[in-house]
Amino acid sequence: MKKGKLSFLIIVVLVAGMILAACGGGDDKSDEGKKEDNGTDNFSVAMVTDMGGVDDKSFNQSAWEGLQAYGEKYGLEKGDNGFDYLESQGDADYMPNLNTLVRRNFDLIFGIGFLLQEPIDEIAKQHPDAHFGIVDSVVESDNVVSVLFKEQEAAFLAGVAAAKETKTNKIGFVGGMESDVIDRFENGFRAGVHAVNPDINVEVKYVGSFNDANKAKQIANQMYTSGVDIIFHAAGGSGNGVFTEAKERKESNPNANIWVIGVDSDQFEEGQVGEYNITLTSAMKRVDVAVQDVIEKSKDGDFPGGKVLTYGLAENGVSLSTTGDHMSEETLNTVKEYEDKIRNGEITPPGNKDELTEYLNQ
């Protein structure tokens, strides 16, 4: 009797399984059809994200937009023989993801973020015939192209804008984690503020993580309470906390003079609160532009292997967004002035603490 009940349960489960299996079978054909479409051999590209994922509103997303734009331009489809991405849930996933893409025969494979430096280095040695790119870090190998940005140039201009727009002469900087890239943002920004008005106090705080929005919100709360009116965040996903805090303050008091400067992509949308918008500007890092540039070069048979490509203002790799027209005419003119000075080499924004000290002593 008891056994009968259990076996009944097992039968129910198995039958249900078979029914579901039958349901699923129908879709198979469409997949087969897709495969046949890709008869010609395209120049295919793929990327592996870091833990931020492809929708991080930051450099992973920007890189993916670059790939999509490339795909659209040449009429390619997402998937094999076109363009694709794989997301990583943890540090251990980088290698298997890269390996999978190599075996899916992509012509060029990007690793996005400095966390992928070691994995790219290793896979490049294992597959000397495959081509790789690394964003935000350097890998010395003949089949790897390294893509860097002059974040300090965009951050410098953001600093200039903030210094012109502040009413309280107190400005905040919220960093994600201390690293070379964020160092360039911080020091460039501080130099930019200093260039306009050396008396402005820049408060610098680090979240210690790129995905802890709660902590970033607390830091922003402290800063705004202490009289800071503009915060520049270079904190990836944590930066959403800065936006949340600023929006809450704007919502409870529409007259509050509170601003956030976004990072990596144009973060105008993040700053929308009712009819107001608190995104002053964004220090954009055009990973999409850089990625497309590298793809185009490689497609034409000119893969820049072993080289370090640095994208700055001159290469359209970084810029300051103006969506929403929140900056005054005067501010824009000053920003333009400094932009020209950077372009013609009159000013070299500092990229680390030593360079900043040197810059301030000039």
Added chain:
Amino acid sequence: MNKKRFVTFFIPVLAILLGLIVGAIIMIISGYDPIVGYTQLWEGIFGDPYVIGETVRQITPYILSGLAVAFAFKTGLFNIGVEGQLIVGWFAAVWVGLSFELPAVIHIPLAVLAAGIAGSLWAFIPGILKARLGVNEVVVTIMLNYVALHVTNALIRGIAGKDTTDRIAETASLRIPFFEEITMYSRMHGGIFIAIIAVIIIYFILQKTKLGYELKSVGFNQDASKYAGMNVSRNIVISMVISGFLAGLAGAMEGLGTFEYAATKTGTTGIGFDGIAVAVLGANHPIGVVFGAILFGGLKYGSLNMPNPPAQIPSEMITVIIAIIIFFVASGYLFQWLYEKFSKKKGVK
């Protein structure tokens, strides 16, 4: 007796089947093909030598972190700090791997031992606080996870001057060229032997020694153990220290095997927290933990293959499906309970 065997074998199998079916329903609802999806999951675990090697690589630290949680649990302690103990172990192993020049026969054991001791020290703190002052070990271990994460991040940046350390010396590496050859350069490494040896030793300690008997006794009932003349405080500390040692070894697997370097982390690795689930799946038994780790590690690694064509299931979706399968397996006890209740009622009639 036979009937009991039948039940203990079939209930987990039934639970896994149910989990797979519910996962399939979710895939159908979201417009994905479950057959293709599961085929790719299977291929992601057993498809070719490379993925088999990588699956073993994924399972290795899970065995040790699961064992760490299970061991502390036998003494009635919730070691939520496996994560932090693993991180300090990882760092210690890499530090030894980088700073010494020794022949492999000494270097590897030394680095592995350093990782274990670092984990032990990290677990000793909540252990002694619990034993002496009755401080709740859950709170202390959770907090120490954050301390471990940020202290090692600062140390890595301070010592290396960048976000990743150099690679450890080859003499400290757990990688075995033979494994690399037969698995198409997967990162499968010799740590699996360390994990299996650890399982055997822990099984032996728990089942065959006086220490193991005392630890379990303290876990069942502290007051009774005390009355029977056992030193409860000492047993609590010993349990935490051994648990921490195992967690530190899990860190050595990552530091000496999988990665061969230490990098600053934006968050915890998850291996320690997953260790809790592994221990639960394995019913806190050393041998059970191995099966829990195989299931958990296999699903986790295999699911990486699901976003690839033709399945193209997004990774968020996969996390949900895997979570549901684990959920059903963990609630296997529920089925068992229901089954027993059914049979009892019948008996009364």
